[in-house]
Amino acid sequence: MTLSAQVLAVLRREAAVERAGRELLTTALPLAAAFVVLAGLAFGPEPQALERTAGGTVWLAVLVATLPVARAVLSAELTEDTWDVLRALTGPGALFAGKLLGVWAALLTVWALTSGLVVVLFDVRPPLVAVGAGVLGTLALASLTTAVGVLVATGSRRRGLLPALVLPAGLPALLAGAQLSTPGVVALPWAVLLVAYAAVLLAACWTVFPALLEE
């Protein structure tokens, strides 16, 4: 099988598992929705305050959602004893890419939901470039979540370490994402930064991933 066919097979299996278990739908999305509503209560109700905090709220919610996403897409494979099968039947590249795409799709969904919610609840009109930030930022966070998620899940203790590792490293996505979601901000430097961030993380995570598959 070609690499792309294997990646597609991993992704299809991912979609089938989610269709069957609805784990992301029932964990990450309610978490993100609750986060936005509570953030509105914490920072509001003044419209100016909500407008200022909308972008940051979206990206904080996405960052926080990496935890249930990593649980559903990565650590469940280990607790359900299916990781060995995946490792045996797919190469490290296909496994990384397939899982990355699965996590990316989940984080993109979280981003889309929270972005929609702040538009309605916070009454903001994010610029069009916010969509690009959503795509790139969630890609960068997805590669980080995939690598660190596997790293943490293959351990036997301290499984809660994931956010402590992902959140600080997710800072550029938070800053660039929040800035690019705010009207009137000069977009170019942030777009360049986000591209660089995604490229660096993708390359680094791709490089270290095979070492994380060893036992």
Add this chain to the structure above:
Amino acid sequence: MSMAPPPRRIDAALSATAGLTSLAALVVALAVAPPDALQGQAQRLMYVHVPAAWLAYACFAVVLVSSVAYLLRRDLRWDRRAQAAGELGVGMTALAIVLGSLWGRPVWGTWWVWDPRLVTTVVLLLVYAGYLSVRGLGDDREAGARRAAAVGILGFVNVPVVHFSVVWWRTLHQPATVLSPDPSPMDGRMALALGLAVVAFSLGGWLVVRRRAQVLAGHDVTVPPTELTPGPAVVVRAGEHR
């Protein structure tokens, strides 16, 4: 995986030079260098704050190099160097932050500012605290080393991006005096004190990492490979009935 007997003489020479440089740095920083015209005595914190930050960054660079070397060579000596440097780096980062805060209070009138260098340093502290925690994820020594190496690499390559994102987010730090391309306005005696302190910290840090790696090597001493003689090779294949 056992290390050759540590060359004690290097340790002794390092201890002596680090001790002497520290003493010299202490004397020059406290007695020879004048107090700062604007900041007064508080500025003397710089002689510890700057070297601590420098040593922390150097330690994290050592973590990166050792992590890459470990993943390529799979020699636990590199992992022990990475861990020793990581521990010292976390300590120095914390020291730099606390001293910076103490220095900032009288000078800027606040314990904390949202400045790129400060934020980056705090993110470094968080990332490398995570780096040290990763080793406790399981009991397998080699797996712990692989995980730590992965975090050591991911953590470091991310630092420039983190830094630039905070730079663009906000800049209000005083420009770095020594590193700025303008002619240095620093008093010669101050520069001497700072230089001596940086050398003292570097030598001391090198010594601490060496000694700590030796201690960690003691923990890694394992039973020699095996006293069992290898049995006959086993070939598993599909085949006909006997």
Add this chain to the structure above:
Amino acid sequence: MSVVTGENGSGKTTLLRLAAGLLQSTTGTRTCSGTALYLRAGGGLRSAQTVGDAVATTAALVGRRGASGPALALLGIAAHADRRLGTLSAGERVRATLAVAAAVEPTVLCLDEPTGVLDERGVDLLVTVLGYLRSAGTAVLVATHQPAALLPLADAHLRLAGGRLEVV
């Protein structure tokens, strides 16, 4: 096909995982010309999925989605294809695991303790599947505490004791 026996903790699982390439050996070398699959009986499938879906999406990883239907039929669980794995009994789960092996047809199959929870019919099916895989060219390594049913099919009976592997 080889059957491996040995006491609890003698290293059967470690041997199988080494053979499957999941564990790296500290000394020695391992060569394998194709896919090596390690399966713990009852494991290897996500519990949220239905039996048919789980086996099909797993077989699809090696481009053999079409083999999942016949594999379920071979194991006598085609009627359960629409049931969730989580609702199956322990013995039925083992059959689902075996269906994965039959569908994937790996070059090397390392099967960990498949006999423990199987009933008589299940053991017969196990023998059928292993015989089928053997004829398909799969090298099989089975670790078990109840080797009796499998030995007639086996080319070798290996015993692990005190860190040594002996041919019985």
